[in-house]
Amino acid sequence: MALLDEDPTAGGFNGLKRLERTLPSHWYFDAAHHARELEAIWYRQWVYLCRADSIVHARDYRTFTIGTNRIVVLRDEEGTLRAFHNTCRHRGSILCKETAGHLQGVGITCPYHGWTYRLNGALASIPSHGRAHHLDKKEGALYPLTIKVWRGFVYVNLANADAGFADNFNANTEQFANWPLEDLQVGRRLTQRLACNWKVFWENYNECLHCPNVHPALSSLVPMYSRGIMEPRDDPAWETHASQTDAKFKGGLRTDATTWTVDGQSLGHEFSLTKAERDLGYHYMTSLPSHYLVLHIDHVRSTRVLALSAEEMELEIEWLFPKETLADPDIDISKACDFSAQVVTEDGAACEGVQLGLHAAPHDRGYLMPEEYDVYRFQQWVKASLGAA
Ligand code: FES
Ligand SMILES: [Fe+2]
Structure with missing residues (x-):
């Protein structure tokens, strides 16, 4: 019993410490199950x-x-x-x-x-x-x-619950106080339908094991992603590598880059951030099941996820910039938009591939690798929301 209750993500190393199974495959395409998720998640959160x-x-x-x-x-x-x-x-x-x-x-x-x-x-x-x-x-x-x-x-x-709004975010939202989020304006919007269950998208979001295969440009910009991990402690040898100053080990952007653009160069009109906020170059804020932000030194990307049916979802991405950036004729915001649109396209294709494969009759569940600890946490959240053990 103690073993079953033990948190397989606890400890200094982030990775899963035992083999975990994924959610049942039919949870990704069965219409009756999807209706359960609408009730338990989408109509409550x-x-x-x-x-x-x-x-x-x-x-x-x-x-x-x-x-x-x-x-x-x-x-x-x-x-x-x-x-x-x-x-x-x-x-x-x-x-x-x-x-x-x-x-x-x-x-x-x-x-x-x-x-x-x-x-x-x-x-x-x-x-x-x-x-x-x-x-x-x-x-x-x-x-x-x-x-x-x-x-x-x-x-x-939809449940008209007044409480619990702050609980919706994965992070303390105060930590993004230096980004003037309320003043930013939409510079570009991209709406895309994906032929996959909404959970496939979030699972993909929650791991970077796919990054070396799926995102060559992103893996070059964020060297740690080229190792298939998201944070220094995702590495089982993180203690040995703690003194390394290379971005492959400590995280952040490659040395000549400051933000997520095609050339890694900032657009200008940067936010007033601390050195630590600038140095990492990217920050995530997630609000399941429908929203995440990626915050950079010069722009912010907002992504909305909506479940359309068991096997279809909609993504709406809005690139947010300071007014000064959008008014500046010398700034080409497509340097930022094109870079992350490419990443989104790569992720979308991977997710649609998962959706196709999940239908195989013998594939009732898959396996999670140690690096997929945040996929595990997401799946635990889904199960808890459904009241399923
Ligand atoms: S007036 Fe709205 S349904 Fe009749
Ligand atoms: Fe990805």
């Missing part, structure tokens, strides 16, 4: 939607889909963002059909029979000749949803 400044003016709105739930997020006349199920209280029609728009009249008008709702969700009018069985308008307000704006990023919680 905080899910990242968009940048707050993508809904700029009063009456602007955007719509989103999480699992089978349609959501509308709007800005009211006071400037507050509000979220509702995008569902009419009459007979359930979708309300806003476009992905984005500007609301006219009192607020939201249902396209089916014309019930209208104010920007705060209150039912405003019901077109009907009858009066006798008139619904009390208080009963007919839109279903509200809890949203939080964290440093310019809008999250929604």
